[in-house]
Amino acid sequence: SVKFNGYAGSLFSSGPYEKDDEEADAIYAALDKRMDERRKERRELREKEEIEKYRMERPKIQQQFSDLKRKLVEVTEEEWLSIPDVGDARNKRQRNPRYEKLTPVPDSFFAKHLQTGENHTTVDPLQGQFAGLNTPFPGGLNTPYPGGMTPGAGELDMRKIGQARNTLMDMRLSQVSDSVSGQTVVDPKGYLTDLNSMIPTYGGDISDIKKARLLLKSVRETNPHHPPAWIASARLEEVTGKLQVARNLIMKGTEMCPKSEDVWLEAARLQPGDTAKAVVAQAVRHLPQSVRIYIRAAELETDIRAKKRVLRKALENVSKSVRLWKTAVELEEPEDARIMLSRAVECCPTSVELWLALARLETYENARRVLNKARENIPTDRHIWITAAKLEEANGNTQMVEKIIDRAITSLRANGVEINREQWIQDAEECDKAGSVATCQAVIRAVIGIGIEEEDCKHTWMEDADSCVAHGALECARAIYAHALQVFPSKKSVWLRAAYFEKSHGTRESLEALLQRAVAHCPKAEVLWLMGAKSKWLAGDVPAARSILALAFQANPNSEEIWLAAVKLESENNEYERARRLLAKARSSAPTARVFMKSVKLEWVLGNIAAAQELCFEALRHYEDFPKLWMMKGQIEEQSENMDMAREAYNQGLKKCPHSMPLWLLLSHLEERVGQLTRARAILEKSRLKNPQTPELWLESVRLEYRAGLKNIANTLMAKALQECPNSGILWAEAVFLEARPQRKTKSVDALKKCEHDPHVLLAVAKLFWSERKITKAREWFLRTVKIEPDLGDAWALFYKFELQHGTEEQQEEVKKRCENAEPRHGELWCAESKHILNWQKKTGEILDLVAAKIKNTF
DSSP states (O other): OOOOOOOOSOTTTTSOOOHHHHHHHHHHHHHHHHHHHHHHHHHHHHHHHHHHHHHHHSOOHHHHTHHHHHHGGGOOHHHHHTSOOOOOOSOHHHHSOOOOOOOOOOHHHHHHHHHHOOOOSSOOHHHHHTTGGGOSSBTBTTOSSOGGGOOOTTOOOHHHHHHHHHHHHHHHHHHHHSOTTOOOOOOSSSHHHHHHHHSOOOOSOHHHHHHHHHHHHHHHHHOTTOHHHHHHHHHHHHHTTOHHHHHHHHHHHHHHOTTOHHHHHHHHHHSOHHHHHHHHHHHHHHOTTOHHHHHHHHHHOOSHHHHHHHHHHHHHHOTTOHHHHHHHHHTSOHHHHHHHHHHHHHHOTTOHHHHHHHHHHSOHHHHHHHHHHHHHHOTTOHHHHHHHHHHHHHTTOHHHHHHHHHHHHHHHHHTTOOOOHHHHHHHHHHHHHHTOHHHHHHHHHHHTTTTOOGGGHHHHHHHHHHHHHHTTOHHHHHHHHHHHHHHOTTOHHHHHHHHHHHHHHSOHHHHHHHHHHHHHHOTTOHHHHHHHHHHHHHTTOHHHHHHHHHHHHHHSTTOHHHHHHHHHHHHHTTOHHHHHHHHHHHHHHSOOHHHHHHHHHHHHHTTOHHHHHHHHHHHHHHOTTOHHHHHHHHHHHHHTTOHHHHHHHHHHHHHHOTTOHHHHHHHHHHHHHHTOHHHHHHHHHHHHHHSTTOHHHHHHHHHHHHHTTOHHHHHHHHHHHHHHOTTOHHHHHHHHHHSOHHHHHHHHHHHHHHOTTOHHHHHHHHHHHHHTTOHHHHHHHHHHHHHHOTTBHHHHHHHHHHHHHHSOHHHHHHHHHHHHHHOOOBOHHHHHHHTSGGGTTOOHHHHHHHHHHHOOOOO
């Protein structure tokens, strides 16, 4: 009695499928979908609850341990190190497994089985042992012999294998007993390792060697007087480890080709110590003019006296060889070298090197004579002239140096030598490095203008100066600037470049002297006056700085820059009254928005809030579109806790300056501080509408959500932000750290692709390496960041904090010093401290300490 459970297939599948069937199916499908949707929300909720319930009953291991993992933070290093190691809990048999013993099969066994060679119908127990296909016999698939070389069944000759073994051993032993260096003693301790290195290192196929041997043999026989054939044959034998055969061949070669230098040299190389000397002696008899053979002979001698003897003999035969003279002179004491060189220059009068070497060894008077002679013999070489100039400078005749270099150029031109400007500048750099400053300057002055169009002069010279600085030749750069300033005394840009050069590489005195000359020629260039005043002020000479600014003021009456510099000088040196008077004067005679702003700032930092507010009010009557004044007004109110007044100030400011980012940000911060998150959000949205594609505003929106704990919204906003500003470094840098730890690296790679040279991205990468404790890499990236943008204070502060944690004291000081020289002005964290009114008189170094102290390693 089988119970019928219905029919699963379609009952009417055989009938035609018509239009109304299709319509009915579509309606049913729609109904199903509708019913499903009605239940969907309830179903999903139920599933979610079930999963949560299941997770409550059986949490993941990861969750079970999460509270304990949090406590790992409190474990000290000592506690961590004192956790005992886990013992090996396996039983004895697992711990000490007994390895299988394998006994090699005797040769007789192979031989016996190979001879029979018949087919077996039953499985032999031995075949079972070797598991069928895996036989060590030839003929199995997995044989230990390489395929094509397998002998057929029954042809494996055990005797030959034994012989091959003996030959290899024999060869190794003969190699050990006869190495090229003539060592015939076997070192008992390093014997085996020695054997390793003696195995012929040729890794190719043996049949190739045989072919090569045959080919070379036929070459030798058909053309026995062809030196390369003998050399190649000997080298082949040497490579395959048959040293003696190689020697015999090459000696045969020397008989066949006694006039070939290469064959003799090869023979000398292959023979051990004393035999090599004999070979070389023979070679000299056949080739008395060969320099290479003499030099090889000298190299083979170990005793200095013997070397000298060989070289002197050589020079008797070949007196015109510069190489032999140089090798011989190098072995001599200075006094003998001088005598030899004076003979050498007679034999080889066209070798500049020998003349210059002789001049170096002679006294001043004689050296002059030598160089004059050298010039007669070689009128086309510039080095002789430059050496002459160096010689005069070294003996204090600096006025001669200029004359010599000028004569050099005239004389070389007369002899048809083209003056190559680059080469001469290179020579000048070498003089600079050798300490011949006057020569270097004279060379630069003489050649700097050669072959350059008038209009390209300035541009080319500035490039030359930069390249000299890059090569470390500072005197050359100084000479180039000096020359440029003579030609263009009224060009402000050249003076500025020269001043920056002195500031970086010169002394304070050289900088001040240059600036004095600069302002005499360009009295209208405020920057030069200000640099001079600053240099004096940094050296602590306030009265001198004042007088420079007074002179600057005469040259540039009512210049805003100079007014403000004078105010800064007074206020930094606590002369507040003088500063106030100066500002009042400036407001009446040269009123500008900046002057007003500085006036407000001075009163504000000195704590006169009422006076500051009054000034601010007056300033805004004149300059209502200057956003900094609105910001200050709002911040002063905020400081006095008048939030409504501050809000009003910011709002008014934004009506006048809707494109001022800091104003928008200040207003949103204010709302956030008061706890009005929604309002802050709305303000930022409005700001983004008015200023599309502004990364700063997007960044603030993302951070606002992040601070409020809404990380999903923050991520969504970040994605939108990156769509709108795909090349913004600050956004990418933030995006890297919004990611979970494992994804940060990938994000940083994307960031670097989009903004390769953006300091913020470089800084984020450095922080990433720091968070992964990759100290050296982090340091590299920090250095890269501060090099690319030395004005970014945040980079310096993070770098300094990093060195405080992981660097030595020298490294910390180095970063601090470099930061002080760079005087950074920008960066979020940096400005928060440097613009804070309590820190208004702090120097760069102090601000660096403050910012670094506030940084927390939470990334």
